[in-house]
Amino acid sequence: MELFIQQVINGLAIGGIYALVALGYTMVYGVLKLINFAHGDLFTIGAYLGMTVFVSFGLGGIVPIWIAIPLVALMVMGLVAVLGGLLERAAYRPLRNASRLSAVVSAVGASIFFQNAIILLWGANYYVYPEAMRPSVIIDLFGMGVPLIRFILIGASILLMLVLYWFIHRTKTGTAIRAAAIDQGAAKLMGINVNRIISLVFLIGPGLGGVAGLMVGLAYGQIDFSMGFSYGLKAFTAAILGGIGNIPGAMIGGLILGLVETLGAAYLTIAWKDAISFFVLILILIIRPTGILGERVADKL
Amino acid sequence: MINPNSPSTANSPSTASTAKKICSSATYGSSKMPLYNYILIALVLVMSVLPQFMDAYWVAVFVSVGLGTLLSLSLNIILGQAGIFSMGHAAFYAVGAYVTAILNTRYGIPILYLLPISGFASAFFAMIVARPIIHLRGDYLLMVTIGIVEIVRIALVNDIGGLTGGANGLFGISRPEIFDIKIKKGEQFYYMIWSFVGVTVILFHWLNCSRFGRALSCIKEDDVAAEGCGINVTRYKLLAFMIGAFWAGMAGTLFAAKMTIISPGSFTFWDSVLLFAAVILGGGSQAGVILGAFLVFGLPEIFRSFAGARMLVFGLALMVMMIIRPQGIIPPRPRHYKLSKASQNKVDYALSQIQDSKDAQPTCSVHGKGEENL
Known part of the structure; x- marks a missing residue:
């Protein structure tokens, strides 16, 4: 039972990260019907930037850690969001009217570009987050020691998701995003500046992805230039699991995927850990192709 | 929209031969040999003397470009002609290479016999995995094929059935022998692989001109309309998958024979992505796909002078090329019928x-x- 609860907490922590990255995929897909292959690399850049910002500003010495980390998170969010916006301008906007596969290849090019930019800037080695950034507080939960950071992660990701949910469903801009996702042409006729909306989506998605990268660094301590690939792939799986284009779906999909993966690795097989999410994906698509929360869209006729 | 059963082609007495003639002969209305054919002949000549002017390094580069070309051409059947979004080609390649390696190292079956065997194994694998997912559309299929590549790679790493040798892979694969000549030098592989590419181009050209090729074009354009025309969409899509996988399996055999060591690291999702990029970059015609394979697999070598930044430049080049020519470098010409x-x-x-x-x-x-x- 102890193991079970511990694994559930681990699963929710990693699931929260998947969910944050998945939100970026699902929002971009919702509006543009494009798989943003470079999203995983923006996530990695977030992890690296978090470390660099913390170290180079010497934040650990100036302010207490519980102020420093949120500050770093905000900065990372802003910087990665700007990168995402630039990416959209440079690589995707010129291909807006081309076939979707051309945009996919452009995204692959962007992904290669970012990955190698990371290698050039930070080197190809593993990086370990400084100890000052990750206070190893262990809290006692019914006699089990659980690192505090796991709870903070779960709390932070749920908080971010709630904020996003509120933004998408309760504000005027959020309504415009939903409208653009349903029908761009109609949204334009209603006076929505669709180009602005797409730019905005490319700010929010990568922003959240960047924070998720920082979270990975804080939780696991180790980052490397290629980690965006596996996290990105799983996050996209999570987005499909919940129903691609559906924002609450991405959140639920991420959490479920994190749980299934962690529990599967704990109780079934550790060697196949990375394959579990893909088995889940294939099963879901065969049984319910629209994902858990996805609505059945009428096929093109 | 062309229906493969359309009277204009089906009613003529010698359907097959006329179709072939129309497809291969000059379509611009002149009796002269078209420029396209001259370029083709020149290209074949250049390719056949090229190894004499290159050092071993560049021969090796061309051999790997040749394998990439073979794989891109086979993916083109699935992605370019049938329009099925598949990013899982490395899985079929891996099946071919591992079947070759296992049968060769355990039972000593010569490589050349294994060429068709691993082709069939790959096609069979494609049939099994593609059957339940073939009805999925667009991006869903893309994701599932990515999942299949990853599952295959992890399965290979986990040494399923004690056959695949885990993360270290398999070694000691023998070299192919043709008429008692053992193929082991880079140059010999160059000629073997590029003549294989030549044969592939001709066969796939015929395939494209056949009823099958027309059906695939029709499905790509609009699969609902294709269904309405009486094309069994599921069957044709599955066949396209199997033919593509068959060829990828044979490419796997050639790869295994060339490397003599194979490991799961050679068949990652990333290799699938590069193949995908080669096909889309090329535009879907055979000439385009070959050019695309040259760009995707050869360009990083040309950028070698940028040293550390070469893949950075490559990524940038990929983006720029797509923006300049979103339809691909050489999109397929419209079909002409006399x-x-x-x-x-x-x-x-x-x-x-x-x-x-x-x-x-x-x-x-x-x-x-x-x-x-x-």
Whole structure:
């Protein structure tokens, strides 16, 4: 039972990260019907930037850690969001009217570009987050020691998701995003500046992805230039699991995927850990192709 | 939209031969040999003497580009011709290479016999995995094929059945022997692989000109309309998958024979992505796909002078090329069909009547050809 609860907490922590990255995929897909292959690399850049910002500003010495980390998170969010916006301008906007596969290849090019930019800037080695950034507080939960950071992660990701949910469903801009996702042409006729909306989506998605990268660094301590690939792939799986284009779906999909993966690795097989999410994906698509929360869209006729 | 059962092609007495002639002969209406054929001959000549002017390094680069070309051509059947979004080609490649490695190292079966065997194994694997997912559309299929690649790679790493040798892979694969000549030098592999590419190009060209190829084009354009025309979409899509996988499996055999060591690291999702990029970059025609493979697999070598930044430049080049030519470098030409002699005369007669009576320009600008755009 102890193991079970511990694994559930681990699963929710990693699931929260998947969910944050998945939100970026699902929002971009919702509006543009494009798989943003470079999203995983923006996530990695977030992890690296978090470390660099913390170290180079010497934040650990100036302010207490519980102020420093949120500050770093905000900065990372802003910087990665700007990168995402630039990416959209440079690589995707010129291909807006081309076939979707051309945009996919452009995204692959962007992904290669970012990955190698990371290698050039930070080197190809593993990086370990400084100890000052990750206070190893262990809290006692019914006699089990659980690192505090796991709870903070779960709390932070749920908080971010709630904020996003509120933004998408309760504000005027959020309504415009939903409208653009349903029908761009109609949204334009209603006076929505669709180009602005797409730019905005490319700010929010990568922003959240960047924070998720920082979270990975804080939780696991180790980052490397290629980690965006596996996290990105799983996050996209999570987005499909919940129903691609559906924002609450991405959140639920991420959490479920994190749980299934962690529990599967704990109780079934550790060697196949990375394959579990893909088995889940294939099963879901065969049984319910629209994902858990996805609505059945009428096929093109 | 062309229906493969359309009367214009099916009613003529020698359907197969005329279709072939139309497809391969000059389609621009002149009796001269078209420029395209001259380029082709020149290219074949250049490729056949090229190894004499290159050092071992560049021969090795060309050999790997040749393998990439083979794989891109086979992916083109699935992605370019049938329009099925598949990013899982490395899985079929891996199956071919591992079947070769296992049968060769355990039972000593010569490589050349294994060429068709691993092709069939790969096609069989494709049939099993593609059958339940073939009805999925677009991006869903893309994701599932990515999942399949990853599952295959992890399965190989986990040493399923004690056959695949885990993360270290398998080694000691023997070299191919043709007429008692053991192929082991880079140059010999160059000629073997590029002649294989040549044969592949011809076979796939015929395939594209066949009823099967027309059906695939039709499915790509609009699979609902294709279904309405009486094409069994599921069956044709599955066949496209199997043919592509068959060829990828054979490419896997060649790869295993060339490397003599294979490991799961050679068959990652990333390799699938590069193949995908080669096909889309090329545009879907065979010439385009070959060019695309050259760019995707050869360009990083040319950028070697940028040292550390070479993949950075490559990524940038990929983006820029897509932005400049979103439809790909050489998209497939529209299909042309000649009218039969009798209907040709009728068209000429009708055109002359129009000209006589109205003294107007004929509205049909393609003389003697019904032009259909696919």
